[in-house]
Amino acid sequence: MGKSMEKSSKKITGAEILIRCLHEEQVEFVFGYPGGAVLHIYDAIFHQDKFKHILVRHEQAALHAADAYSRSTGKVGVALVTSGPGATNAVTGIATAYMDSIPMVIISGQVPTYAIGEDAFQECDTVGITRPCVKHNFLVKDVKDIAATMKKAFYVASSGRPGPVLVDIPKDITADLCQFDYPETVQMRSYNPVTKGHLGQIKKALKLLSEAKRPMVYSGGGVVLGDAAEHLIKLIQALGLPITSTLMGLGGFPASDKKFLGMLGMHGTYEANMAMQECDVLLAVGARFDDRVIGNTVDFLSKPRTIIHIDIDPASISKRVKIDVPIVGDVKSVLADMNELIATEKPQQNTVALNAWFEQIKTWRAKECMNFAQSDEFIKPQYVIQKLHEVTKGEAFVTSDVGQHQMWAAQYYKFDQPRRWINSGGLGTMGVGLPYAMGVQFAHPNAQVACVTGEGSIQMNIQELSTCAQYHLPIKVIMLNNRYLGMVRQWQEFFYENRYSESYMDSLPNFVKLAEAYGHVGMQITKPGDVEAALKEAFAMKSRFVFMDFITDQKENVFPMIQNGKGLSDMILAEDL
Amino acid sequence: MATQSARHIISLLMENESGALSRVAGLFSARGYNIESLTVAATEDQTLSRMTIVTTGSEAVIEQIIKQLNKLVDVVKVLDLNDGKFIERELMLVKVKATSAFREEMKRMCDIFRGRIIDVADGSFTIELTGSGNKLDAFIESLDKAAILETVRTGASGIGRGDRILKV
């Protein structure tokens, strides 16, 4: 007892306090990059070994890596950057995490309190710049506030609808002395997120769902982030409902299950989009009816249907589409309550209608919208993903960048588990792929991690090949190299009469040599017949980072496709062309 | 979800911390909501700020505004005053020309609107007037435009009637 009293009454620096807070929060990894304003903090890191600091090559990558660590584990991701350019470099990463509701704590250094406002060296208004893209942020003005602020930061980031929280700490504060006392609980009169859903609403929802003639479930990223997959599966099995998922929700329900209609939305399947449009009762779980998912609202609302919406964020409800039965609450808890009700009340279902509905869905499925023309000459990007799925037995963590390759990865890698599919859905940030793979591999050192990318996207954070070398990360980069900013080219083909303005990727490096220059294995694959063997060879190199440059069919497009602003049933299928 | 647009007065209590105002102002500009006026000051409890925001929007937009305000981590309570009975007041200071020919006329107008002349100078009066936004507008309308030298308005403050109380 004497010892602990002595410990708590001892004064330590703000930097040391900060480190102790991270220890209290059981942080395993801090992704960061040093600089003047955080030197005291880095010195304190030097003196500890409870968490590992990962030195990236660009602050944006630190944010993405911490973000993916969180996406793949459910824990809070932590990043540390210096003031000024360190903070501005981090902004893209913060905004990316914010759009996808990822819990993160970002610590940024700031110029000393006495210099704030004087345009000091490496000063910027970090709190002001990040305000619109964080869940919350703090500027710590007194060493006494560090511990309580950090406690709040972790609590706010991970509760309610999660999101990134930034803590800006001026340099002098990290040198000031204070006792360390980490609060055990947080009380914030202004912040009390709801968790339990309203039981009356849940009952009403269940009644609607069981009586529905054409029920449909639309599941989103909230199911993954809320760790509700198990409960969702139980609900779907109990009621025998068809289900689709958003890009962010993939893996929240097993893709291999017969009730799964594939992804919906702009590049969703014919059957998923038609069922969304034609259903009479729609249950949305942890999804937000965004423009890439339901297209234009007028078209969506032209069909009558009753909509039930479960979401942790009241502001997500009735934002774009009026909701008939809103249920505000943690998806996991609401689905658990619903399953309990089903078990006790054994609701009567309209089986005749339900069977007819599945027959209808079968006719949509018969379109086989995901078929693509194979080629002996060119490597089809879809084929690479199919083979990737086979070779990794569907068990890999797959990160992706943004573009056509992202859509093919989402469409053809059939995710059966949550938190395996890691991509930037909301902000659509090119450059996330490689740092995402790093964050995942740190969290799961023995897992297979594949980064599906394009030759455009990979170059946005290519410097991280160095980080991967330093930490011996055995990531496999699957680059679908079409020599185009493919997604841009696809839009130009459809909407700008093939005027490929600035969408050709010229002067590409020799990626094999580039990978080798960093000490990695590089492979180039040009023939369809070599795809499978190459993938097997790469994944057999369990301890090596392998960069696979697949030279793919340049003109391949992503189908089905709903043109921007059109309605869900307005799909262009590959066969239409 | 387009319905008719209406004027709403939203009252809120938030933690009295630096940057609180910019969080609210930033929310309105980022999401494209209207702000007709916004007033803010600490309450009798110095740790809380009370804000009155006058905005216009359809039912759906107002619903979103309230939800988005509630979502701000620093916001303690939000109330749409238009959901019940309330009182709205705004203070305006108007400096008007008051050369000899005009002086009587200005005094008369001021009396009609129950304003007060709070500063008298050689060629001008400064008039203080409180009331609803409409009343202040009406006063301005009734003056000869050429006589108005300067106006300054605080923006509306609002409070619920009777036992409608916004408190922590």
Ligand SMILES: Cc1ncc(C[n+]2csc(CCOP(=O)(O)OP(=O)(O)O)c2C)c(N)n1
């Ligand atoms: C940072 C950033 N800049 C621009 C875009 C717009 N954009 C979306 S997809 C895309 C092309 C991506 O090209 P590539 O990585 O080669 O992938 P592909 O579509 O060819 O598979 C671009 C430029 C973006 N999403 N992110």
Ligand SMILES: [Mg+2]
């Ligand atoms: Mg490309």
